Amino acid sequence: MIAANTFFEELHNENISGVAYKNLDLKKKTIAHFATIGNATIADLCKELNSSAPKVTTLINELIKDNLVQDYGKIDSTGGRRPNLYGLAPEAGFFLGVEVRKYHINIGLIDIKKNLVKLSEKIPYRLNNSQESLDELCNVIQHFINELPISKDKILGMGINLSGRINFATGYSYSYFYFNEEPLNKVIEARIGIKTLLENDSRAMAYGEFCSGAVNEEKNVLFINLDYGIGMGVLINGQLYYGKSGYSGEFGHIPFFNNEIICHCGKKGCLETETSGEALVRMFQKKLQEGSSSIATVTKAPEEIQLEDILQAAINDDVLSIELLAEIGEKIGRGIALLINIFNPELVIIGGSISSTGNYIQLPIRSALNKYSLSLVNNDTQLKLSKLGSKAGIMGASLLARNKILSLN
Structure with missing residues (x-):
């Protein structure tokens, strides 16, 4: 029962x-x-x-x-x-949180009191907009459930994070797996047999941080997700902000630069084109072609290097990685300065995989904030790194599912 x-x-x-x-x-x-x-x-x-x-x-x-x-x-x-x-x-019940990344999946299980019971990180996966990729996602989730020490009927709900345009209210994804008439959450729900909710990855990460991470008493908070792309979650008066159609937080697609780099959204000059993890990989590989050296090339050929390799190299004091992080950090800081001038938040949290480099990304961001944001506004804003790190998305997804199923909203 x-x-x-x-x-x-x-x-x-x-x-x-x-x-x-x-x-x-x-x-x-x-x-x-x-x-x-x-x-x-x-x-x-x-x-x-x-x-x-x-x-x-x-x-x-x-x-x-x-x-x-x-x-x-x-x-x-x-x-x-x-x-x-x-x-x-x-x-009394458990909730699954599934975070779908570009090259892996993170899955966690929490109990009804928000305790993280089981966690599996970096399960190999390749996110593509194809039926095969969707099938593999369902297979990974099913395998995780099969390995749990509890019966499936104890799992009351599941939250799944995807990048791009997600409508939390309707369950549709317009960036990935948009080839069924039914909402994506219903398609997955039918496959897995568990009530499923869909959320944008940055908003879910933000919610995890708001509920169980770096947020204390603050009610107006911005969460910046720095990964292969750039996203944002917004907390206003203690509530997650979605916007009219549920697509708020597309910070990475501000037309920030006068360049000819085409963003994956199809437009040119987006903030992401020069500051995202994808941009960092492109810049890194170009530097290697020009003759720069890095410890990241010890185990991989330059064309095989991924974002995680560059971040790990920076943590190990690799000069090239650190220099490029400083370069994109300054530009990200200019973008965040714009947000601070508009929102006047109490707190800005830097999360996502790039935040794992700590001061190497935080210090250039902070320097740019001091340079480009209004001092009266900036003085009232704290800047912190994510407390939950790679667990932010899992916690956010599972907590959003918990809130919906228990009718806590």
Whole structure:
């Protein structure tokens, strides 16, 4: 039997009404309180729900029966009977987060209390806009599920990240696998057999960082994803910002340069054309052709070098890699300065694979911010590196799926 079956039957019953609807609403608010604030007593929940102790007790007992909530025992009291503490049962349900990258896939499993239970990173994969690539994605996910120590029916939802234009609300991807009439999330859902949600990779990474990473009390935050491309996630007043059609955050496609380099979006002069990981690889290979040397060529021919090789070389103090990171970092910083002048955020987080080089990318960005952003605005903005690193996308995808399934939004 699926964990918390009764609650989820009620949750997906479109015909529920009257008292049953009110009870379901109180259960949803109770779950939301446990999920966002933490464990609570009956008295705490009475205040939160503006409901009586007998009513709340009945609801809690029903959720315990559904295996969604558990009794964590008595707590200390200033007087009278010691109250019991209630909260989500960790094994009530699990959520998958799948991050699809250009050359690999990362997959993680969290429990209902946001604990990362299992993680598999850098599973070999090649992202192409083809049916074969989609089939392989489904095969990788299915293999991960088959290896889990829990039964499949314990997995209540799955979030999948893809780069490009994704409509989270409808489940359509307009950059990859757009060759079915049905939304991509429904196609994958039918193949895997788990409720599936689709999200843009940068927004999912941003959400992971907002919920479990570098964000503390800040409510207005920009997350910059530096990888083969450049993306952005935006938090405004504590909420993930999507824009009217769900395509916000295309920072990499600002027409920033007067060059003749064609971006993968089909236009010329995009910020990505001179600052992305793809641009870094192109610049690196050109320097090698011109006679520069690098430790990255010890194990690979120049034409075989990928972004990860350059980043690892920089971490190992390779001069060419560091110099090129400084060059693109200065240009990225100019772009972020523009964003700071427009948004006046409390915090800017630098994430994605390029952020793994630490100060080699952060310092030129910071220098450019000081040079190009308005000082009054810049003084109010912190600049941090991602705290979650490669786990940001996995956490974001699984947490977004958790929020949707548990109706926490």
